[in-house]
Amino acid sequence: MSDSNTVTVDPFEEERPKETHFHARMAVLNIRENWAAWNGYKLANYFYDAEYEYFCVRNGCGTYDICGMQKYFVTGKDAEAMLNRMVTRDISEMNIDRVTYLVWCTDEGRLIDDGTVFKLGHEHFMLTCGSPSLAWLEKSCYGFKDVSIVDMSEGIAALALQGPTSCEVLKKMGLKDIDTLKPFGIKHFPFGASQDKPLMVSRTGFTGDLGYELWIKPELALKMWDSLYDAGEDYHIQPFGEAALNMARMEAGFIMPLMEFNEALKTIHFRHDHTPFQLNLDWLVDFKKPHFNGRAALLREKHDGPEYTLVKLDIEGNKPAEECNVYSDKGCENEIGYVTSAMWSPVVKANIALAMVKTKYLKGEIWAEIYYNKELRSYTKVSRCTVKEKPFWTHSRSRATPPLPY
Amino acid sequence: MSSYDTIIIGAGHNGMVCACYLARRGQKVLLLEAANEIGGLAAKREFFPEFQVSVAHSISHFSAKVAKELNLESHGFINPSCSLPTVGLNRNGEHVVLAHDEGGAASLSGVSEKDLASFKNYQTLMYRYAAMLKPFWGTVLPRIGVSGISKAMTYAKLGLKLRLLGKSDMREFMRIAMLPARDLMDEYFDNDLLKALLSWDALIGSKMAPRSPNGPVVSLLYRMGGDFEGAHYLPENGIESLIYSLRSVAEASGVETRTNFPVEKILIQRNESGLKVEGVTMPDGEIITATRVVSSADPHRTFIDLVGVENLEIQFANRIRRLRSEGYVAKLHLALHGEPKFNGLAGPEGRMIIAPTMDTIEFAYDDAKYGEFSRQPVMEVIVPTRYQSELAPPGKHVISAHVMYVPKMLKSKWSVDAREEIKNKTIDLLAQYSPGLKNLIAHAEFLTPEDIESNFRVTGGNWHHADHVIDQMFMMRPTYEAAQYSTPVPGLFLCGAGCHPGGDLMGAAGHNAAHEILKS
Structure with a gap:
């Protein structure tokens, strides 16, 4: 028993999720108190209702807290050489103020993580990714003379603004010429009383629609939130959580760790990890580059063909094929793969899924054995699946510069 | 067009053995040595005017197969009739x-x-x-x-x-x-x-x-796999007879040898087909091309310094980084005015080991593993002039001692004073077994592992290039993907002590590497 006059020490302090730089504002809006966690930070699963937030992102705009994302400054004369050896894409031709999506692999060509590289200067890059990667980066730096890694995950507040009205909101917020920013471009803006340009905006995101990500120092985070929400009042601005993000990214066909892939450094079972070829990320592997980690193994994978391939499935009916296996026959005798993510897509009006299917069966029939529940009763049905080549949903405004007013 | 079939980096005994085998099979071989003299750690050097010695001071298991196949005996490498006690x-x-x-x-x-x-x-x-x-x-x-x-x-x-x-x-x-x-x-x-x-x-x-x-x-x-069942020996004309006989075979086989020729980098062609070794570059920018490069330098020096991590995979480079290759053996060389006398010995015969108990060795190690000098070192002493009087002027003698354990990474950092301190401590200890020794000393040289590293270009000053420990032996030596003499870099091979079977004057690594190269 502690009496009220003594300061009590929280024995679980280290264990509790930390609050992000935007927490003060998000906590007020998190009506359902439904928090998940990401890399030790509180992150809303949803604020009010996942579907409502999803519709805000698709029809107005929404903000998603990416403070939990890992951000590393990679600097020095050898920064580019070190990164270029690590990732499968060639970043040597990147211009300053550009962003590129990429992956990196083990020596055996198994995917460690995906992320983005921001080129901020000739010898200054920012790498972002979903999981803490300092150990791998330190290994990757070994032997390079002039490269340093600084973990900026705490030191930068980052917020994604996604949706058709996002450009309009930023314009209204006073970001001059934001509409001239091209996809994967970066611009720096004045903000508050500061004379320099402390607000960095990249035209990047994870929803397949027009969207931006805002990067600023932590002490300006709440001020930026306020000015964004003031500007967005008439544009249906709404914070969205992990659940709505997952819906939007699935429609866009983007992959998610622990759903579509396991990080190779964290798997225990032999080959419970993946190659970029299995994940349909061939376009990120640039064999014109003389050397990168996993190159030899990936050349073999390219030659032999991946055992499994991630495909987009359009499934008959309306029951999401969550966590189900797929078969080459309606009788479900020959198992050929498994669904990684599935949902009923409101915008496409289709029952969609991402699935890992044995490559040699892709040309034949694919059937999903779906389990669902109706008023406490379990049912099973077998539905025909069709492979889709294109993303389930995309919009021309996500690529247009300037994006047309909405 | 390559000017050479093979460039071999390092003219230690393994590099030379490998060169001989390749040249005898018709390859055009260039052997490059950074030092003035060939021989690496087995090279005879003058450590004081008219006093000579080599860091390696005895042989326990030089490969009989190599000696026979290369006919080293007719080139002057002759086994003695008897091993050293x-x-x-x-x-x-x-x-x-x-x-x-x-x-x-x-x-x-x-x-x-x-x-x-x-x-x-x-x-x-x-x-x-x-x-x-x-x-x-x-x-x-x-x-x-x-x-x-x-x-x-x-x-x-x-x-x-x-x-x-x-x-x-x-x-x-x-x-x-x-x-x-x-x-x-x-x-x-x-x-x-x-x-x-x-x-x-x-x-x-x-x-x-x-x-x-x-x-x-x-x-x-x-x-223990040697000709004398593991007993150490000195060939009839000393350690250098091994090196000179290999040089003689190399010359006869058409190997071109250049000393004073430090390789700056292994030259690697990088293009859409990946990586391929093209040759080597010298500090002055000179490029020498070859179909393949074989390195007898240690794995760390070969991969991290000469190849460069930008040409290696990350996990592989980190395995090379984590090789245990920190030397703990220092070398004491004494130039003496007369023959040292040891208590109870008629003459300074054989390989004399100063290690009264296994605990003495253990305690000496305990100090060193935490970066300190051993309070009471242990050592192996030979008087090479006893067998080869020409190493010193008439009547004069040389003492050669391996001293353990002297850490490469001294906690207080190596300095002239630190070296003097341990040198004197070692001589004091030696004098307890050889009274009167101090009066005989004309000059004393003490090579710490750091000195061995810088003088002989051996990472960590480790004779074996990588410790002889089970996780770094056999098909794990120096590490997987480089343990069969070929390496992840096409055209680059290893042939030094860092490969199977390991260090000491044996020549098997050079022999096995040549075998593997000729097969490919």
């Missing part, structure tokens, strides 16, 4: 002496009847094991997981050899192979000097002491 020095002159006569029969003096009887059993068993392993030191051990009849056969042969020991000896081998040296010695013997003496060859050169696990017995068996 090993003497466990005692301050009062009550030494333990292990000697072999010309017929190879061992005699042991200074121990009890009981130890003598145990020694016979010990020796019989150990020689059986050494003989069993011997063929595999001179064989390329295939990559695990690669199929193929001939590759499977190598391991099948090892299994068969093991099985042919018979059930009880095989089981015994499985039991003792991984024992710390101390457990094995305690099991057989009572005499402290004898125990320390016999465990010496299991430990020296690696970061290991009597209580260390990680396969010292295997390291001992490796050394």
Whole structure:
């Protein structure tokens, strides 16, 4: 028993999720108190209702807290050489103020993580990714003379603004010429009383629609939130959580760790990890580059063909094929793969899924054995699946510069 | 068009052996040595005017196959009739002496009847094991997981050899192979000097002491595979006769050798087809091209310094980074006005070991592993002029001693003073066994592992390039993906002590590498 006059020490302090730089504002809006966690930070699963937030992102705009994302400054004369050896894409031709999506692999060509590289200067890059990667980066730096890694995950507040009205909101917020920013471009803006340009905006995101990500120092985070929400009042601005993000990214066909892939450094079972070829990320592997980690193994994978391939499935009916296996026959005798993510897509009006299917069966029939529940009763049905080549949903405004007013 | 078929980096004995084999099979070979002299750690150098010595001061198991195939004998490398006795020095002159006569029969003096009887059993068993392993030191051990009849056969042969020991000896081998040296010695013997003496060859050169696990017995068996069953010897014309005979064979085979030729980088072509070794570059920018480059430099120097991590994979580069290759053996060279006298010895004969007990070795190691000098070092002493008087002016002598344990990474950092301090401490200790020694000293040179690293371009100053420990031996040496002499970089091969089977003056790494190159 502690009496009220003594300061009590929280024995679980280290264990509790930390609050992000935007927490003060998000906590007020998190009506359902439904928090998940990401890399030790509180992150809303949803604020009010996942579907409502999803519709805000698709029809107005929404903000998603990416403070939990890992951000590393990679600097020095050898920064580019070190990164270029690590990732499968060639970043040597990147211009300053550009962003590129990429992956990196083990020596055996198994995917460690995906992320983005921001080129901020000739010898200054920012790498972002979903999981803490300092150990791998330190290994990757070994032997390079002039490269340093600084973990900026705490030191930068980052917020994604996604949706058709996002450009309009930023314009209204006073970001001059934001509409001239091209996809994967970066611009720096004045903000508050500061004379320099402390607000960095990249035209990047994870929803397949027009969207931006805002990067600023932590002490300006709440001020930026306020000015964004003031500007967005008439544009249906709404914070969205992990659940709505997952819906939007699935429609866009983007992959998610622990759903579509396991990080190779964290798997225990032999080959419970993946190659970029299995994940349909061939376009990120640039064999014109003389050397990168996993190159030899990936050349073999390219030659032999991946055992499994991630495909987009359009499934008959309306029951999401969550966590189900797929078969080459309606009788479900020959198992050929498994669904990684599935949902009923409101915008496409289709029952969609991402699935890992044995490559040699892709040309034949694919059937999903779906389990669902109706008023406490379990049912099973077998539905025909069709492979889709294109993303389930995309919009021309996500690529247009300037994006047309909405 | 390449100007050479093969460029070999480093004219130590392994580089030279490899060069000889390749040239004899018609390759155009260029052998590059950074130092003024060929020979690496076996090179004879003048450490004081008119006094000469080499860092390597005895041979235990130079490959008889290599000597025969390259006909080294007719080029001046001649085995002596008898090996050197090993003497466990005692301050009062009550030494333990292990000697072999010309017929190879061992005699042991200074121990009890009981130890003598145990020694016979010990020796019989150990020689059986050494003989069993011997063929595999001179064989390329295939990559695990690669199929193929001939590759499977190598391991099948090892299994068969093991099985042919018979059930009880095989089981015994499985039991003792991984024992710390101390457990094995305690099991057989009572005499402290004898125990320390016999465990010496299991430990020296690696970061290991009597209580260390990680396969010292295997390291001992490796050394016991020599012509004199593991006893050390000096060839008739000294260590340098090995180097000179190899030079002579190399010349006769058409190997072009250049000394004073430090390689700056291994030149690697980088294009859409990946990486390919093209040759080497020199500090002045000169480029010499070749179809392949073979490095007898240590793995760390080869991969991290000469190849560069930008051409390596990340996990591979980090395995090279984590190789245990920190040297713990220093070298003391004394130029003496006269012959040193040791208590109780008629003359300074053989390999004299100053290590009164296994605990002395262990405590010396304990200090060093935390970055300090050993309070009481242990050492192996030879008076090479006893066998080769031309190493010093008439009537003068040289002492050569391996001193353990001297850390490469001294906590207080190496300095002139630090080197003086340990040098004097070592001489003080030596003088306890050889009274009057100090009055004979004309000059003393002390090479710390750091000196050995910088003078001989050996990472960590480690003779073996990578410790002889079980995780860095056989098909794991120096690490997987580079353990069959080829490397992840097409056109680059290894042939030095960092490869299977390992260090010491043996030549098997150079031989095996040439075999593998000629096969590919």
